[in-house]
Amino acid sequence: MMLSERELKIAIKLLEAKLPMKTKDLSQDFAVSTRTIKYDLEHVKEWFQRQQITVHAQPNKGIWVTCDDCMRKTALQQLLGDERWRQSPDQNVRLQRILVTMFLSQDYVTANALAENLQVSRNTILSDMNFVSEYVEPWMIQLERMKRKGYRFIGAELNMRLFMEHLIYANLTNYEIYQIMTRITTDEGESEQQFLMDATLLSMFKIAERHLKKLYTPAIAQLFHQSDLILLLIRLTISIVRLEKGQTIDGYRVLNKSLYTDDASLFMLTLMENVLTELELPLLHNEFLYLSGDIAKDARGIDLTIVTNQVIQYVSEKEGMDYSKDPKLFNRLFAHLSLRLNKGVFNVSEVNPFADEIKADYPRLFKNITEACQIHLGLSAVINHDAFISLIALHFLSSYENTFATKRKVRGLYVCATGGGVARLIKTRVEKEIHDIEIVGYCSIMEVEELCKREQVDLIISVFPIQSTIPVIVVEAIPTKRDIEMIREHVKPLLKDGYSYQPSLPHHNARLANEESEQVSLEIMLKGFEIFHEISMVFQKDIREERKQGLQFHIFLMVHRSYFDKQYDDFLYTNQSLSEKQQGDIETLKKILEQLQVSVQRAELMALLQYLK
CATH class of the missing domain: 1.10.10.10 (Winged helix-like DNA-binding domain superfamily/Winged helix DNA-binding domain)
Structure with a gap:
C-alpha cells in the first residue's frame, strides 16, 4: 500500500x-x-x-x-x-518530475514518453504542460512545442540553472537539510536519500557531498552559512550534470586560479577541482563564477545608501506612512540589499516560504515595493522577483509591527534554514503570541553551540531534531498554532524554574530622569562630529567622496542609538567572511570609538565598512 x-x-x-x-x-x-x-x-x-x-x-x-x-x-x-x-503522483509532483526531466534532456521530450515515465495518460500530460509553461515563465524560460517532436525549454543557460536550483532547494524538507548537514559535519555514514527526484542528479549530488565532507572543518562555518553550503552542493551538482551534457555558460574559457586568493574562493576552488578531476571534466571560468554567484551580479555601481532611502521614501508616499522615522528599517533593508546585490554570492534564487502569503495578504504593499524596485533597482534584471520582493516586504511589515519593544523573560534561539527576513517575521509572530519569550537570534545547525553560549539561551526552537543540553522544541518551518501552544507549554516551566531573564544594562550609565533634552541633543551632536572628524582623518584615502555625507549622517544616528541603547539589532547572526583589510578596518574603528567612549555592537561596525573602499 x-x-x-x-x-x-x-x-x-x-x-x-x-x-x-x-x-x-x-x-x-x-x-x-x-x-x-x-x-x-x-x-x-x-x-x-x-x-x-x-x-x-x-x-x-x-x-x-x-x-x-x-x-x-x-x-x-x-x-x-x-x-x-x-507514491501516486498528484499534479504538483508530476509537474516537478516533468520539469526535472526536461531540464536534463538535450533533445525534445514527447508527451508519450512523459506519460509512460509517470504512468499517467497522454491527455493528463498535455494538460500538465500548460502549467509547466506558466511555471517557468517568471524565470525567462519558454516552453517550445514542436509537432511530432515534443517539448523543450528555451532560455539562457544561467536562467535554466537558477530555475533548477530553486526547484531543488524549495523542495528540500527540513529533515533532509538536517541529514545533509549531519553527514557533512560529523562522522555519520552515508544514508539513503532520494530527494532530488532523479537518479542522475542524486548520483552527482552524492559525489559533491562526499568531497565536501572530506574538506569540511569547523573553520568552514566561519566562511559559509549552512544554507550557503547546501546551495553550493546543489550548484555544483547542476554544474557537473550540465557539463557532462556539453551545456556550458558562454563557452569553454579555462579558469585562471591565481585570480582568486581569499579563503572562501580557495575552498570553493579546491572542492570544485576535486569533483571535476574525479569526473574528468574541465575547470572553466564561468562555471566557477556560477558556483560562487559572481556571474549573476548585475547591481555593481548602484549606491545602495541612496537606493535604500529612495525605496523607503517611495513606499512611504504610496502607503501614506512615514517609514523613514524607523531608523532600524533603513539599517535592515540596507544590510539586506548589500548582501543580495553587492555580495551576490548565494542569494540569487533564494526561497521565501511566506512569498505567496505576503503577496495575497498585502497586495498593495507588494505592488508598491515592486514599483520602487523597478524604478530604483532595475528589477528587470532580477529573476523570480516575487521571492526578492516578498523578502523586502518582510522588513516593512516588521517595521510596522515592531513599534514598541517589550521585555521578555525566556531567551529563545530559532534554528532554521531560511533567510533573516523570514526568521524575523517568525520572531515577531512567536513573541506576539507568547509575551514571556524573546527570540534573541537565529542560526544554522553549525552555529547552535556558539550562539547558545553567547546569548545565554534558555530554549531552542528548531525546525531540525537537534540534540542539546538546552530544552529543544521541534516546530514547522512556518510555526502552526499547535507549535505556538507547544512553545507556550515549554515556557511556563522554564519561568518557574528560575530561567527568567533580566535585560542587560545599557553601555552607558543610567541617565538622570530630569536630564534636559537640549543638553542631550548637544552632547550627541558634539560626540557625532568628534567621531566623524576622527574617522575622516584616519580613513582619509578610503572614504568615497560621494559617501561622506551619508557617513556623517550615519555616525550621528549611531551615536544617538548608542546613547539610548537602541543599537543595530544583532538578531541577524551570521559568520560573514571578511578580508584582511576589512578585519583591520573593523579593529581600527573599534579603537577610535573606544577612545571616544562610545560603545557599539559589531553590527554597527560592519555597517560602517560599507562607506569605505
Missing part, C-alpha cells in the same frame, strides 16, 4: 511531533475536513503497523506515536526516500 502525498506528510508530522496532534489541527494544516483526515489516518496507522511503530489515540488529547530514536530515524528516512518516490 502506497501513501498519498497528504498521508505521507501526516506520517512525517507524527514522527517529528513531541506532543499529541489533534485531528482538527491536522484538518486546519491541510485545509481539508476532519472526516478526510480521519480517513487518511487509517492508512497512516496501517503503514506504522508494518514498521512495528505503535500509534496511540485518545479523545480530547490527540494521536501520537511511540518508538525509539533509531526506529524513528529509519521510518523518516523511508518516508522521505522510497515512500515519497513511489
Whole structure:
C-alpha cells in the first residue's frame, strides 16, 4: 500500500511531533475536513503497523506515536526516500518530475514518453504542460512545442540553472537539510536519500557531498552559512550534470586560479577541482563564477545608501506612512540589499516560504515595493522577483509591527534554514503570541553551540531534531498554532524554574530622569562630529567622496542609538567572511570609538565598512 502525498506528510508530522496532534489541527494544516483526515489516518496507522511503530489515540488529547530514536530515524528516512518516490503522483509532483526531466534532456521530450515515465495518460500530460509553461515563465524560460517532436525549454543557460536550483532547494524538507548537514559535519555514514527526484542528479549530488565532507572543518562555518553550503552542493551538482551534457555558460574559457586568493574562493576552488578531476571534466571560468554567484551580479555601481532611502521614501508616499522615522528599517533593508546585490554570492534564487502569503495578504504593499524596485533597482534584471520582493516586504511589515519593544523573560534561539527576513517575521509572530519569550537570534545547525553560549539561551526552537543540553522544541518551518501552544507549554516551566531573564544594562550609565533634552541633543551632536572628524582623518584615502555625507549622517544616528541603547539589532547572526583589510578596518574603528567612549555592537561596525573602499 502506497501513501498519498497528504498521508505521507501526516506520517512525517507524527514522527517529528513531541506532543499529541489533534485531528482538527491536522484538518486546519491541510485545509481539508476532519472526516478526510480521519480517513487518511487509517492508512497512516496501517503503514506504522508494518514498521512495528505503535500509534496511540485518545479523545480530547490527540494521536501520537511511540518508538525509539533509531526506529524513528529509519521510518523518516523511508518516508522521505522510497515512500515519497513511489507514491501516486498528484499534479504538483508530476509537474516537478516533468520539469526535472526536461531540464536534463538535450533533445525534445514527447508527451508519450512523459506519460509512460509517470504512468499517467497522454491527455493528463498535455494538460500538465500548460502549467509547466506558466511555471517557468517568471524565470525567462519558454516552453517550445514542436509537432511530432515534443517539448523543450528555451532560455539562457544561467536562467535554466537558477530555475533548477530553486526547484531543488524549495523542495528540500527540513529533515533532509538536517541529514545533509549531519553527514557533512560529523562522522555519520552515508544514508539513503532520494530527494532530488532523479537518479542522475542524486548520483552527482552524492559525489559533491562526499568531497565536501572530506574538506569540511569547523573553520568552514566561519566562511559559509549552512544554507550557503547546501546551495553550493546543489550548484555544483547542476554544474557537473550540465557539463557532462556539453551545456556550458558562454563557452569553454579555462579558469585562471591565481585570480582568486581569499579563503572562501580557495575552498570553493579546491572542492570544485576535486569533483571535476574525479569526473574528468574541465575547470572553466564561468562555471566557477556560477558556483560562487559572481556571474549573476548585475547591481555593481548602484549606491545602495541612496537606493535604500529612495525605496523607503517611495513606499512611504504610496502607503501614506512615514517609514523613514524607523531608523532600524533603513539599517535592515540596507544590510539586506548589500548582501543580495553587492555580495551576490548565494542569494540569487533564494526561497521565501511566506512569498505567496505576503503577496495575497498585502497586495498593495507588494505592488508598491515592486514599483520602487523597478524604478530604483532595475528589477528587470532580477529573476523570480516575487521571492526578492516578498523578502523586502518582510522588513516593512516588521517595521510596522515592531513599534514598541517589550521585555521578555525566556531567551529563545530559532534554528532554521531560511533567510533573516523570514526568521524575523517568525520572531515577531512567536513573541506576539507568547509575551514571556524573546527570540534573541537565529542560526544554522553549525552555529547552535556558539550562539547558545553567547546569548545565554534558555530554549531552542528548531525546525531540525537537534540534540542539546538546552530544552529543544521541534516546530514547522512556518510555526502552526499547535507549535505556538507547544512553545507556550515549554515556557511556563522554564519561568518557574528560575530561567527568567533580566535585560542587560545599557553601555552607558543610567541617565538622570530630569536630564534636559537640549543638553542631550548637544552632547550627541558634539560626540557625532568628534567621531566623524576622527574617522575622516584616519580613513582619509578610503572614504568615497560621494559617501561622506551619508557617513556623517550615519555616525550621528549611531551615536544617538548608542546613547539610548537602541543599537543595530544583532538578531541577524551570521559568520560573514571578511578580508584582511576589512578585519583591520573593523579593529581600527573599534579603537577610535573606544577612545571616544562610545560603545557599539559589531553590527554597527560592519555597517560602517560599507562607506569605505
